[in-house]
Amino acid sequence: MAITAESSSNYNHKMTTNPEQKRILVAPLHWGLGHATRCIPIIKALLEHNFEPIIASDGAALDLLKKEFPILKFFELPSYNISYPKNEKHLKWHFLKSIPHFLKTIKREKAVVKKIVETEKLTGIISDNRFGVWHNEIPCVYITHQINVLSGNTTWLTSKIHQNIIAKFDECWIPDFESKPNLSGKLGHPKAKFPNLKYIGPLSRFHREMSEETIDKLVILSGPEPQRSILEGKLISLLKSKKENIVIVRGIVEEEQNITEIKNIKLYNFMTSIELESTIIKSKLVISRSGYTTIMDLAKLKKKAIFIPTPGQFEQLYLAEYFLKLKIIPSFLQDNITAKDLEWNPNFSGFKFKESVIDFENLFSLF
Template identity: 30%
Template sequence: MHSFDNIKNQRILLSFLNWGKGHLSRCIDVCRKLERQGNTLLIACEEEDFAVLSSYVTPLKYLPFPGYPFTFQGTGDFAGDLWKSRKLLSDFMKWEQTEVEQLITQHQVTLVISDHRYGFFSQTVPSVFITHQVNLAIKWWQQPAQWLHRKWMKRFSSIWIMDEEKHPLAGKLSRKGNLKNAAYIGHFSRFEKKETKKTIKLGVCNGPDPYNRQLLERLMGNKELDAIISSIPGNDPRIVHPATWKETDELFCSAKTIHSYCGYSTLMDLKQLGCKGELIPTPGQTEQEYLYRLHTSFDFSESIR
């Protein structure tokens, strides 16, 4: 099994899930730490995401690679939307695995790292799967999804659980149980710890489309917010349309309260920033509904370490 801290002097091919921007956000810190350990990083993703990543971490090599073909109707029926797309997603993952093998040959890759992309693995070099969900937050009648999740994770040499065993943010979702090739790697956030005075109430429009648009409407209705970060146009003078993510980092660091969906990457950011969250689950997303119930108060103004 590959330990995160022992990954050194490797040529690493890395990609991340395109379900919102949370996986991209947490991979900034993953890449930053791997680069500091002397590794060469080749990032397979879409151009827009690479522009974000490369503004925080250099040097990186860009390999154009499409995201998963997700289509969400915005009705809160995530399971139904995924079921309708099952053939398209299955075909994509088969193509993805073949493409990974070609990239390995072309670029002399020695290690593959996938942040929750099931088809992004190799049969010729070691492959690592990053997740905070060893156990999916699903209904009893959705247990076949958990079986399939475990089956797909077994394709990988190692599983890195993005959580802490003694102080888990993900609760039962990150319990590794009898997985022998799994290890906890801690929490990751793009933000650096700073001694900054926290003065503003910040809205953050996150989540996959069209749920981010639904959230923006809700945030604009909150008159207490001082600023709203969104890539979506809106007729509210408080909306900030950043050209780069880095432009908004000072806003995050100055926030005493962040209002957004309660994605797992958001929880890790709150912990790193040491602030409070007024968070809601994305409608119908069972993982976030579980995290919402688990953390009755999203108060990270005092460290939980």
């Protein structure tokens, strides 16, 4: 795959060309938008600490970051083309069949990154779950909340494979609290100790502010197809008869923002970070997947929520059950969801985790 790079000039952060400025490649995985959005505070912090971030990704993740940081330089990486089967029972077989493609993509990814390191004279790499984005001659960081990768009776194998990948990097940043209470549970807290792990605190692009809650329910959709569209259809059907102010963010990044209305529901194809932050703050209740980035954002904003995990995705099913058992956030399976399930249960607390401040200056000292 040919390397493509492009840039624009209407981002409001002042940037000047500085030959002494260190260049850091930031490369999030395109699996929904979560990996890209949690890299936003890292990219902003790099700019604030006088680094020059260079972005590399693919698909909607790349499109989103172009909208957030249009003045930066972007490279397109080979796509993993992650998708989900309609029947969740076929998920494991679906991914097993995809292994040859994944391995080929990792190999192509390594080749592209090698060229970027040479042409851009990089001094460091931050990879968010992209296995092939590393280079043995410069400091490399891997971001993940899954040291343990759940996959049913093959969890031991998938965790071992992932841990071997993590071991190639100089540091692994885990966006969570090290001690209890924490957001990732056993996913990010293995029993065995690994020398390159760093718990940096939850990553969120949002900032908490007080505002009147004028939106009754906010639905945030994300993740691979066809499950994203299946859930969208179910929720519209269940919510359109309610006498409430409802907003749905479809999670489809396109050239232009489109807003449509279905009875009491206002649908956005996507929102920028600033728009989504304001909308979440103004919402009484958020309905979403139990993806980890969404969890970090809602915890930051201390919101009430209802989780509907992606069918067959072990990580989301575990996280939904984790917060259900803690009586923090209720959750329901997609296939059985009812209108009654979409009402807040006062027996749950909602997110009330402590505030955390990430020491970016210390983290960036690696570079």
